[in-house]
Amino acid sequence: MKLLAIDTALSTCAAAVLTDDGGTSDIVSQCEDLGRGHAERIMGMVASVMTDSSTTFNSLDRIVVNVGPGSFTGLRVGLSIARGFGLVLEKPVVSVTTLAAIAHEALDAAPVRKPILVVLDARRDEVYCQNFDETGAPIGDARVSTVKDLAHSLDGETILAGSAAQAVANAAGIDKSRVCNDAAAASIDYIAKLGKGASRQDKAPMPLYLRAPDAVPGEKGKVRRQ
Numbered sequence: 001m002k003l004l005a006i007d008t009a010l011s012t013c014a015a016a017v018l019t020d021d022g023g024t025s026d027i028v029s030q031c032e033d034l035g036r037g038h039a040e041r042i043m044g045m046v047a048s049v050m051t052d053s054s055t056t057f058n059s060l061d062r063i064v065v066n067v068g069p070g071s072f073t074g075l076r077v078g079l080s081i082a083r084g085f086g087l088v089l090e091k092p093v094v095s096v097t098t099l100a101a102i103a104h105e106a107l108d109a110a111p112v113r114k115p116i117l118v119v120l121d122a123r124r125d126e127v128y129c130q131n132f133d134e135t136g137a138p139i140g141d142a143r144v145s146t147v148k149d150l151a152h153s154l155d156g157e158t159i160l161a162g163s164a165a166q167a168v169a170n171a172a173g174i175d176k177s178r179v180c181n182d183a184a185a186a187s188i189d190y191i192a193k194l195g196k197g198a199s200r201q202d203k204a205p206m207p208l209y210l211r212a213p214d215a216v217p218g219e220k221g222k223v224r225r226q
Contacts, residue, residue, distance in 0.1 A: 002055055003062045004046065004085065005029075005192035008038040008078035009070030009098050014188035015045040017053040018196055025196070028053040029188045039077045046081075060091055064195025066186060067095040068208035069120065069128040069142065075207040083204060094198040095205035099142055099162075101190040103132040106161035106183035114157050115139070116180075119150065119164040127164045128210055144210050147171050 007014040016029035030045045050057070065082035068075050086093035099118045107113050113134040120128040126146055131139040147164065151171035154160075160169055161180040169179045 001061045001196060002059050003064055003192060003195055004050070004055075004060055005064040005066075005096075005188055005195055006042065006046070006078050006082050007031075007066040007186060007188050007191055008042055008074045008081075009066040009068050010074060010185065011035045012185060012188075013038045013041050013045065014191075015042060015049050016188045016192045017049045017055050018192040019053065019055070020196060025193070026053075027189050027192055029192070031188050038074050042077065042081060057085070057089055060085075060089060062091055062195070062200075063089075063093045064096055064192060064198070065093060065205055066098055066101070066191050067205050068098055069122070069210045070098060070207075072207075072209065075209070079205060079207060092200045093205055094195050094201055096191045096194045096198065097130075097142065097208055098186040099128065099130040100132070100136070100138065100194060101186040102161050102183045103130075104136045104194060105187050105190045106159070106180035107132075107134065107136055109180055109182040110159060114159050116159050116161055117150070117154070117165075117168070119147075119160060119162040119168050121164045121167075122211070126211075127168075129162075129164075131158070142208060142210060 001020045003018050005016040011033050013034045014031035019026045028049050063082045063085045065078050082093050102118045116132050122128045130142040147167050150168050154172045159178045161183045163184050165179045
């Protein structure tokens with residue numbers, strides 16, 4: 001299998017080609033923490049990883065895209081490119097979430113695999129979060145919560161990962177050993193790996209927004225920030 005993975009969900013802009021011959025997997029990737037400007041940079045990254053991996057577009061078996069949660073603009077960029085490739089190449093497009101990629105990387109890095117809570121800073125004193133079991137399977141849906149609420153509901157076994165993990169640990173007063181600092185953000189390598197094993201999806205991937213946008217229409221079509 002050969003696949004192209006794309007991630008523009010958060011501040012990171014990344015692309016990767018994963019090649020799996022049935023025995024071993026090889027990943028060629030590029031990743032930059034841009035903050036903004038994903039639309040101007042991502043196609044250059046795609047071209048680079050395709051060239052560096054000696055992969056032609058026609059040889060791809062699927063396209064993988066990070067569907068969030070993340071920024072509204074970033075998610076639209078990645079999804080538009082992935083859908084475009086899928087349409088032109090007539091290849092399936094599969095989705096991977098930011099939360100799942102972080103969970104699997106954190107579990108692989110943990111000395112003992114335990115249930116995990118992935119927590120991402122969503123600003124406004126809120127976080128994006130989702131629970132996963134020790135195998136990385138999701139427990140319930142992704143949701144928006146607060147650091148305080150999560151700290152009160154955290155059990156004694158769950159480990160933490162993600163950009164807001166330390167904040168939740170501090171609020172809960174738990175030992176830092178339960179925080180995985182190796183997986184604060186989604187890795188394009190793990191997005192590619194999860195995309196390889198993902199089932200083909202009947203519907204086109206949709207962004208996982210979780211909440212309304214910060215910018216809303218104002219008077220006379222102007223945009224104002226909430």
